[in-house]
Each structure stands twice: as structure tokens, then as C-alpha cells.
Amino acid sequence: MEEQVERDSMDFDVVIVGAGPAGLSAAARLMQQANEADQELTVCVVEKGSEVGAHILSGAVFEPRALAELFPDWADRGAPLNTPATRDEVYLLKDAEKGQKLPNALVPPSMHNTGGDITRYVISAGNLSRWLAEQAEALGVEIFPGFAAQETIIEDGVVKGILIGDMGVGADGQPKDSYMPGMELRAKYTLFAEGSRGHLGKRLIERFKLDDGKDPQHYGIGLKELWDIPAEQHEPGLVLHGSGWPLDKGTHGGWFLYHAEDQQVVVGLIMDLSYQNPWLSPFDEFQRMKHHPVLKQHLGNGKRVAYGARAITKGGLNCLPKMTFPGGLLIGCDAGTLNFSKIKGLHTAMKSGLVAAESVFETLQEGDEGGKELTAFTEKWEASWAYAELKESASFGPAIHKYGTVAGGAYNFANQLLGGKLPNLHDTTPDHATLKPAKECKKIDYPKPDGKLSFDKLSSVFLSNTNHEEDQPCHLKLTDPDVPIRDNLPEFDEPAQRYCPAAVYEVVKGDDGKPQFQINFQNCVHCKTCDIKDPAQNITWVAPEGGGGPNYPNM
Structure with a gap:
């Protein structure tokens, strides 16, 4: 593929990466404004998933504040918000059997999901995205699912659009009979909304030094399952959160369990990727967690029907990069707009999209031909309620990292009661740099899955409907192929074997009896954990052929 390829090109006013x-x-919002002003506007959205929503995974208890700004009549339009949160419980699990329900008075205000002037809903973020796509298309937006943005077009220091990845390339890098070169999609402005650890967003942050003066970004891994349960166990709108067991005091995270519609329960674990013990497996922590009586009572007699995992950008305001650069914007979780003190990011991500649309349209209305740095966005964003939320919770993550889940939670509770008057805390250690040598850590002996409440990785990946064309280049790139066995194995017992929630990475014996690093990229659920947690920062996730990856239903 070294020869110059002739590529088709399409021009738009705005290209958006990620549906x-x-x-x-x-x-x-861009098309709403254009239609209101009777102005012609071309807007294109590209999505690497096989369909809109295929790669979307979130809890989710949803605050419809931004949705109401976008579509005040969302209920009449049939938005999939059908289950209001009706009851809220928070637990501290002390060990494998005991759990303490926390009184409401001891739960930080940001963790309350019922009461107040905002009704929150237990939703599927994938279904919300599918509905939003229908609304956008009705307004005139062009949406192209199954097309992965592979490169950013940058000319003279200005983002000019994106290059769609080639289709039909074999594992040897040579074109197959089905080869189709990727197109150039050029735009006056390009918005990057790839979600957490977007591979183009990551390069843009580095290229334009968008994180200069910021704390390093911090991430979690979120693992989620969808269960069908008997009617007598179902309480639509019940929202449970908790922390503690099975995570040790040096490992931060928490679980969620929501009763959704149609006799379904969603259950998951969010674990900070700043953990220290290389023997730890987030997937296996999640599996054994479900055996605790507090969770088991909701899942027993039920059937698991879906599984998925995704990284979460959770550093907050102290880690939020500059979101503007010549010719484009970073928005949503590609930048890191999630409010982790609420364990919510959909509403703030949507608000960043609304502010981006208003800033871009305002500029285009002035006859702009593109390529500017949209400084007006920064002013509008910093004046928004979403930014105010992030400002109020800037110390939330650093406090937990510094003081632990309980003491850090107490700090955050006090800080919220005092209106954010306590000192702003910082965490300046990147997540990949926190692992201790394996010999200094306790090896974890995880129980075997019982096939009723707990399961293995491969049967879980099967439920994610993950599929990749096998005869294609591996999309998990090693800068130095020798690092996993030469460096990571003796130092950390190669933690990729455990931090990956989809059994992508294995250390196997070669024909010569020596260990080899094996990458089963077909299993990849596109969570990006390897790109974040690899201690050598030797693994780079890039987009595979369009349409590959999970196909999440109702997640």
C-alpha cells in the first residue's frame, strides 16, 4: 500500500466524527439554525460502528437538560426516556457478605438521582443515539455508519477534514479483490466526538499541545451487563450505587445497578485505571462483585443478555484540554466533559455539542470559509451550565485518588456542602505510570465463574456481538513488538492479559517453548483500555475497517 492512491473527495460545511x-x-443543532435562518448548510456525520448506537455504552441515568434545549418537545417526538428514576439507594460493601446502606443525609448531593426540580431517567444511551440520529436526518444531516475516520487532514497547520479508512486491505497490508480506497471528507470545520480516548482526538491533543498546563487525563473502565429478570423482582426506576468490596483500599471505583424498562436490569462496575496491582483484572472484579447479596437479590433467577466495556474519560476540569484548534473542535468525551461526581456525562457531552454548533454556525453566517480557531466557543463553553458543573466538581477525582474512596468521598461531600470552597486538588500521575512491580503486589486468585451470576471473558465477548473481518491489518499497533515479553512480562507479568476485558491479549508458549505475546484483535470491543493502561505506552489503538467491533443492543 505504499503507492499513491487516487481518492475521491467530498466537501461539506461541517464534518462530525462520531454519532x-x-x-x-x-x-x-447546526441544521436547526440553518433551517431557521433559511441558509443552506451541509453537515455530515461519520460513525465507525455498523449502525448508529452499535458502539455506544453507558450506564445510564440521564439528565435531560441539554436534550430539552435541543428538542423542547422531546417527549412528543418519542425520545426513549420511558423510565423515571423513582428510588435511590447507595451502599458501602464491607466484605463478600455484608453491605451497609448509607442514609440519604450522608450521600453527596451530586449522587442523588431523585427529588429536586430535574426528573432523571434510566435509559439506553445507544437507543438515545439512534433516536437523535433520526431527528438529525429529518433535519437534513447526512449520516454515514460503517465508515471509520482513520486520519485527520491537516494542511498548513489547519484541520481540513478527515480521511476515511481503506476497506478491503488484507492482513499483509495488500489490497484484496474487495479493496476500496477511503474517501477524503473535507470541511470548513471538523468536530471530533469520538468518545473516550478517541484515536484522532489523542493525536490532535498532542499535535496542537491542547493539554499544556493541564493535569494528565484520568480514565476509568466501565463494564456493563444487561439482564432480563422476573416481573416480581422488577422495580422500574430503582437506582442503586455502591463502592467498597471487592476492590481493595488502594483501588478506586464503584458499581451501579439500575432497573430499566421491559423487566430489564443494567449492572456494571466503573474502576479507575489508576490502580496499582498488575495482578488485578477489572473484568473478574466485576464478575465476583455480582455474587454479593446486595446485588445478587436483583439478578438471581435472571438471565444475562448483553455485555460490553468502555473507557471513561473522568479527569474533570483540571484535565480538560483546550477544545479548539484551527479548523475544528474536540467535544464530549473526546475532550473529557463528563461530570464524574454525578457519574454522568451524556448531558454535558450534549451541551458541548450544542455550544459547538452555535459557535460554528455563528462563524459560518459571517461568510467564513473555515480554518479559524473558534475562540468564541471557549467563551460560550465557559459561560455554560455544563462548565459550571465541571468547575464545582474539579477536586472530585483527585480527592478520591489522594485520600481513598471513603475519606475522599467525605472530602467531596464537605466540599459540595461548602459550595466548592475547599482547595482544588490535583492528581499529576498518569494512569499508565501507577502500576507497581508484580513481585511487590499480592497475586489475586479469582473464583471460577459459576455460569449463573459470573461468566468468563469469551462468553461475554460473544454477547457483545463483536465481529471484525479477520483478514485485515491488526488495529492494535505495537511501537516495539519486543516490549511485552522483554519488559512488561518480567516487571508486571504483562498486565494486558488482565486489564483487557475481552481476552484480546495473551501470553502463550511458542513452538520453542518461550513466551510469546498474542493479540486476538477480533475480540476487541473498542474500549481503549490498552491504549490507556499499558505501562510502556507501547500499544496504540487505531480504527479497524469500518463496521468492525461490537454491535450493542439496547446498551
């Missing part, structure tokens, strides 16, 4: 809540909100 999630942020990207689709931006697209719909």
Missing part, C-alpha cells in the same frame, strides 16, 4: 450524543446533538 454519539455529542456529535449528533451538534449536527441537529
